[in-house]
Amino acid sequence: MGFLLTLCNGASPAEENGLFVVNGPKGRVTLRDLEPEVIAALHRLAPPGADEDALADAVGAIGNGALPRWFYYLDRLTRRGLIGRSAHESGTRLATLFAVSPAFAWKPVRPAPDRQYALSRFAYLRREGNEGVVESPQSHARLVLQESRAARLIGALAAPATPAELAERSGLTTEGATGLLALLLRAEMASEAGTEPEDPDLRTWAFHDLLFHTRSRKGRSDAPYGGTYRFAGQFPPPPAVKPVPVGDRVPLFKPDIRALERTDPPLAWVQEHRRSVREFDTTQPITVAQVGEFLFRVNRVKEQRETELQTVRGPVVMDFVSRPYPTGGSLYELEIYAAVRTCDGLTPGLYAHDPVAHRLVRVRGRGPAVDELLGDAAESTAIPAGELQVLFVLAARVPRVAWKYESIAYALVLKHVGVVYQTMYLAATAMGLAGCAVGGGDADLFARAAGVPYAAETSVGEFLLGSKRGEPARDARE
Numbered sequence: 001m002g003f004l005l006t007l008c009n010g011a012s013p014a015e016e017n018g019l020f021v022v023n024g025p026k027g028r029v030t031l032r033d034l035e036p037e038v039i040a041a042l043h044r045l046a047p048p049g050a051d052e053d054a055l056a057d058a059v060g061a062i063g064n065g066a067l068p069r070w071f072y073y074l075d076r077l078t079r080r081g082l083i084g085r086s087a088h089e090s091g092t093r094l095a096t097l098f099a100v101s102p103a104f105a106w107k108p109v110r111p112a113p114d115r116q117y118a119l120s121r122f123a124y125l126r127r128e129g130n131e132g133v134v135e136s137p138q139s140h141a142r143l144v145l146q147e148s149r150a151a152r153l154i155g156a157l158a159a160p161a162t163p164a165e166l167a168e169r170s171g172l173t174t175e176g177a178t179g180l181l182a183l184l185l186r187a188e189m190a191s192e193a194g195t196e197p198e199d200p201d202l203r204t205w206a207f208h209d210l211l212f213h214t215r216s217r218k219g220r221s222d223a224p225y226g227g228t229y230r231f232a233g234q235f236p237p238p239p240a241v242k243p244v245p246v247g248d249r250v251p252l253f254k255p256d257i258r259a260l261e262r263t264d265p266p267l268a269w270v271q272e273h274r275r276s277v278r279e280f281d282t283t284q285p286i287t288v289a290q291v292g293e294f295l296f297r298v299n300r301v302k303e304q305r306e307t308e309l310q311t312v313r314g315p316v317v318m319d320f321v322s323r324p325y326p327t328g329g330s331l332y333e334l335e336i337y338a339a340v341r342t343c344d345g346l347t348p349g350l351y352a353h354d355p356v357a358h359r360l361v362r363v364r365g366r367g368p369a370v371d372e373l374l375g376d377a378a379e380s381t382a383i384p385a386g387e388l389q390v391l392f393v394l395a396a397r398v399p400r401v402a403w404k405y406e407s408i409a410y411a412l413v414l415k416h417v418g419v420v421y422q423t424m425y426l427a428a429t430a431m432g433l434a435g436c437a438v439g440g441g442d443a444d445l446f447a448r449a450a451g452v453p454y455a456a457e458t459s460v461g462e463f464l465l466g467s468k469r470g471e472p473a474r475d476a477r478e
């Protein structure tokens, strides 16, 4: 079982001023003082590559410590993802394993012919460009498939199988199947079946949780990360403020913030007394003025401005707003909707908050969709549905964040939800209202209720608000 050593697509080895430089799409390695035989061996790595053992023999023949140096060069090129190992059948590549982080070091693994192996529950196959790739949030490497039989072997690994059984089920030779399996074992994408029970901590991680975590944090991914403005030059940035939807408009009360600065309870008191309150005063529901004050404190647009930004893809004009809570990149992608069941002064239904004019826009009357949104929140909080007053739904215009940020866009959105939740809790406490965050909701139901396209704007959080039992209701207009 031997592997082909091969350069990644787009990597170009070149001699520059006496140095040997390998430039690739995701890294660069400079090697110096190389023997001509080593340079010749490096040139043989161009796809489809050359047999790893044959190259080692050729370099080893130089003597004088050339072989350990060769392995050192290969290690550096491997960790930068510039070279990979291909499992093959008579020189035809089946799949190639590349590092996605410098933590990946190559060590050969030899599958035993009489043992059974199975795919990791974290491994998955997807298309990238014109290639199939196998990845896993547990792995520091990516397997690029070059042959459809390699994909069949991945499928065959869903159930425990020996190398010979895998060969039979995939149409590969035992040699080819064993080589491919060795790459999967090395990448921690497969393991021996039924040996060690899964580590108890790892067991708690669902596939999607670990994938989201590893792909939105640095460490085991080679994807571009952070503010790359990847769509600059392709289409304009989605606006800071969404166009106001069609519907009846309800102007909202605007409190005097300067007066509140003098009369509000101190921050330390608010922080100490903040609680999730799941009991509402059904005799005296929340008022539209209180909803107005609450949304003014939490969500209003305080300022709008336009800025020309210098991005790696050229200058871009982008508009920004300022609101009472912070967001990454000052992007403010969250929209707030109010599903109203009972509120003094507001007809039940679903409303969008227009944060610039500070008004509500009625996007749907009371009906099954709004009732289902409220019912969902009632179930999550164990509050009888008939006692709910107002449910705020936070919906994210994800494209606004993803236009600028790569790898972290959705993670940022969820962080913003947390920021808004706490801002809502503090405002509710200061106002003597009952508030409670809701941990889950139905994004499809919201899309239907609000009539917004799922990919453009999707619900990411919910917060219940109502009048507080036993609390003298503070009239926001006083």
Ligand SMILES: Cc1cc2nc3c(=O)[nH]c(=O)nc-3n(C[C@H](O)[C@H](O)[C@H](O)COP(=O)(O)O)c2cc1C
Pocket: 274, 275, 276, 277, 278, 380, 381, 382, 421, 436, 437, 438, 439, 440
């Ligand atoms: C992100 C988040 C999600 C929550 N989800 C729910 C929920 O679905 N149902 C519920 O009754 N309470 C929910 N809560 C409220 C918590 O249960 C509550 O904050 C916790 O028990 C601590 O109590 P306290 O808020 O009164 O200090 C949530 C709170 C947060 C911050």
